[in-house]
Amino acid sequence: MPDLRTNLALASASIRAQRLRAFLTVLGITMGVATLMAVITLVQGANTYVEQKIANLGTNVFQVGKMPFASVNFDEFMRARRNRDVTKEDLEALREACTACEAVGSETSTVTRVRYQDQELRDQTLIGQTANMAYIGTRTVELGRYFTELEEQHDASVCLIGDSVRSKLFAGLDPLGRVVRVGKDEFLIIGVFEKIGAVLGQETDNFVIIPLSVFLRLAGQRRSITINAKASGGDRIFQLAQDQVRLVMRARRHITGDKREDFYIGTAESYISLWQQISSSFFTVFLMLSSISAVVGGIVIMNIMLVSVTERTKEIGIRRACGARQVDIMRQFLTESILLCVAGGIAGVLLGFAAALAVRTLADFPATVKLWAAALGVFLSSGIGLFFGIYPAVKAARLDPVVALRTE
Amino acid sequence: MTRSELYESLLIALDGIRSRKMRSFLTVLGVIIGVTSVIAVAAIIDGLNRNIMERVQALGAKVFFVTRIPLARFGRLPEAIRVRKYFTYDDARVIRESCPTVEIASAFATRAVFFGAPNDIRYANERVDNAILRGADPNYNAALPIFDTAQGRFVSSYDMDHTRFVAVIGQAIASSLFPNVDPIGKTVRLNGLPFEVVGVFEKDTGFFGGPGVDQFVCIPYSTFHKLYPEIKEHFIAISVRDARDLQAAADEVVTTLRRHRKVATNAPNDFELTMPDFLSNLWNQLTGALVILTGVISSIALLVGGIGVMNIMLISVTERTAEIGIRKAVGARKNDIRAQFLIEAITLTSVGGVLGILIGAAISWTVRTLFPALPTYVSVFWIVAGFALAAGVGLFFGFYPANRAAGLDPIVCLRHE
Incomplete structure (x- = not known):
């Protein structure tokens, strides 16, 4: 033109x-x-x-727990405190019944001290996990290996440590094969995780992961665990898996009709939508x-x-x-x-x-x-x-x- | 420059503005929008801040708290804090006895959802869940005036000495338990035990969703301790006679408590002091970055408006080259020309500033009327600052064009077509 x-x-x-x-x-x-x-x-x-x-659950993973995952509603939290605990039995039942789930794992955590020789770290997160969380979760092992199903079943005293635990306790040393004292018990280090870095100013690498069975034995059975389920293969499968989980959980807790559910299902979406809301x-x-x-x-x-x-x-x-x-x-x-x-x-x-x-x-x-x-x-x-x-x-x-x- | 010269410059400026109405309007419009956004944003932020300040005033500027755990802290408490020794009721007496500046030291304990368990309180068929139960001694409300009673009385030393089952309840609780009757003298069931209501607090709804006095039930500390001995977390409210003594009192309290709790000389305090300004500090900490960001973004519009002024002034200088030449030929000095254009620029932006302030105030008034939750407030400071900002923009962006006009060679100017 x-x-x-x-x-x-x-x-x-x-x-x-x-x-x-x-x-x-x-x-x-x-x-x-x-x-x-x-x-x-x-x-x-x-x-x-x-x-x-923050909403880093891993791809196609959703969670089931006692407390709401993403909520700013104070009353809801108050109500949820009285919910029944999510237990290992729930985990077993979901593993049985959720056919659309690829893997169903679980984790729960508390605070502990970690000691190696004359050094002690306070305020470290102690996480108990099932062995398949290696597959479900997002943490990647940098050195060594994850614990196996067998080790979990036999309550093996093995642990994996976060990056900051390694750098603080084992500066210049190879941590693999060494024994640390976590709380009152000794654990063999079999792996080290990759550094995650701080999230919202909070350190996230100060953790020790041990098998869930060992955790429950040490920290007590009476606590609620968070179940993580992975269901890949598209949105429909993911939705189907959630429906199956909801059905099983409702049945196990005898929740009928429109009665309020006493558990929560959380996906990455729920975090993101909460964030967008805020x-x-x-x-x-x-x-x-x-x-x-x-x-x-x-x-x-x-x-x-x-x-x-x-x-x-x-x-x-x-x-x-x-x-x-x-x-x-x-x-x-x-x-x-x-x-x-x-x-x-x-x-x-x-x-x-x-x-x-x-x-x-x-x-x-x-x-x-x-x-x-x-x-x-x-x-x-x-x-x-x-x-x-x-x-x-x-x-x-x-x-x-x-x-x-x-x-x- | 004499006053008459200034007046002369102002007249020339106004004349220049009037002769090009559309152009002046558009130039001013940029400044108006810039100032408006600054004023409106400042009004909203100021309103929110005033809300906080009122709350701080209500809590009293003469009171501070001593606690075992920090009051405003997010996330899990580190182990070093969790293992600290609890305060006891007796610690308040120790503080009273060894700190001369302290007027009142009142220990209290709380039972609520995060401190033990939720409380329920009933009267007839009415029931209130989630009440916050506090065991307080008789001088508690003297230290914290926000807990003044609207009806009846506060816990007395007689109640305290005899471990009586009496309660002072918050307004919201009173109105839901006793919709039609006078609550004073009635017997309520507090966690299943009968308590006589002796007083009702003044209304206080709390703010930003936090609990206010409305949700509180106060009973004598002795009764509280007898019923709930498992609650070990004590807080001590300390008030001084004069706000000026606050720091002295805080120092005395720290010294006393360190000695009393046997803290080693080189160890940090194993307790926390929460000064009256903690609420506003917390607020500033939470919103500081957002406030700065909003301020910066809203002032960029003003900057863009200033650039517009500069551009128009430059054009104006070019257009009036001949005029400048004539003025210089009949004896105007550089300074006169510079003043003429500077005053024109400042007049333009000042007019914009005034209009912007008016529109900004109108917007903030509209916001306040439409959203009562946003109590906007146009402060004198921001009115002055808005005007100064606008005039400053005129001065800053007018300087270069004015200088350019002043520096022109009169001969070249006169020859200019």
Whole structure:
């Protein structure tokens, strides 16, 4: 389309003629879009953080427990405290009955001390797990191996340790094959887990994992365990597995009709939806506030375009006299404002992403750069250019050529 | 610059603004939007902060707490804290005797969901679950004025000495147990035992979903200790005569308690002091980052508006080159020209600032009317700050164009078409 090319040439010529003005005009849009981009990226990052670090159950895994998994409802917690414990018998029953589940495991935890020779660590998490949690869970063994079904059945005193336990007790030593004292009992270390890092400022690598049977023997049978079930093979299977689990649990607890269930089923979704429930209002406010500056940027563009139309009245008159139609004039000015905005938008997207990148490097926060956000930024800025460019362009087009030519 | 010169500059500025209405309006609009968003956001944040401050005032600026475990802490308590020695009722007496600055030291214990078990309280067919039961001594409400009684009286020393079964109940409990009758003198069943209601607290709903005095039942400490000896967690509320003595009293209490609890010289305190400002500190800690982020984002709009002002001022300088030349030719100095354009820029942004403050106040008023949960408050500080910010933007972004105008060569200007 030669027309478009002419328009582009005209627009870029007039922009180049007024470098400082164009720069300042674009700067407003750039800052607006950059803020918007940075906010979107941070919001995305926060969501990813929740998905990866907090709702990190493993793929296709759901949990069954006595207490609600993701809830901010105080009364619900109070009510749930009186729920019946989820026990090892429930685990056995689910293993039997849940045909859609690939694996059903369980874990529970408490606090303990860990000692090796003359060093003692307090406030370490002691986790009791079934052997198949190696398959269900998300922790990966870095050194050594997991304990086996057989070891679990025979209450073997073996344990795996988290990264911080290793670095604090066994700095410079190979921990495998050494014996640590966990609480009052001795355990043989057979594996070390990969570092997970802090989540929400809380250390997560300070744990010792022992077989569930040993845990229950040491810490007492009267406690509720959390059952983790894995059911891969698509959404339908996953849903089916949950239904089966719900059916079995209801039957075991004699819950009929619409009576309240005294157990909870949690998936990664439930954490994420809770998070969205909490955060969505904040994020909406942030997005609204940051789009305000984009609007202000648009107003600046409109103002400058109006000035530009006034300044170039004579030029418009000449163009009209040489046969340009109203549409041509309108296109000329629209092209100019959109071009300005798109340039500002692209710069803003880059700037916003640079800010997000800086945050990611400096603060260990997964501020992910999304292509759709970039596209949105450019699209939005061209939209602003179009919207705020229309009035000046129409004003230019409506000028009477005779009057325009006569202007000094 | 004399006053008449200033006046002259102002007139020229207003004239310039008036002659280009549309342009000035759009320029000002950016500043208006920027100031509006700053004011509205500040009003909401201020409103929330005032809520907290009122609560702090209600708790009293003259009282602090001594506890075994930290009051505001998230996550599991480390073992070093969990093994600390419990406070006893007697510790309050020790503090009273050895700290001269302390006026009242009152020990109390609580039985609630997280401290033992939930309490139920009944009268006739009415029942309230989840009440917070507190064993308090007679000077408890002198230390904590938020526990003043609206009806009847508080626990007396006679009640205390004779381990009487009397209770003071919160307003919410009173209204659900006694919808139609006067609660004073009635006998309620508290966890199954008969208690005579001797008083009702003043209304206090608590805030942000936390429990307020409304959910409390207070009984004499002696009775509490007799019925629930298993509850060992004691808190001590300490009040001083004058808020200025607070720090001195805190130091005395620390010294006394360290000696009394036999803490080694080089060991850290095995107890926590919670000063009156802990609530606002906690609040700031929770919301500080969000507040800063919101403030930064909302002021970016103002910055963009400022850039718009600068741009228009530059254009204005270009357009009025001839005028500048003439003014210079008839004797205007650099400073005069600079003042003229600076004043024009500042006038523009100040007008924007005033309008922005008005619109921002209107928005905050609307928010307050529509959402009573958000008690927005437009403080004088933010009105002044908003105006100063707007004028500052004018000064900052007007400086470069004004300087450029001032630096123009009069001969070149005059020749300019």
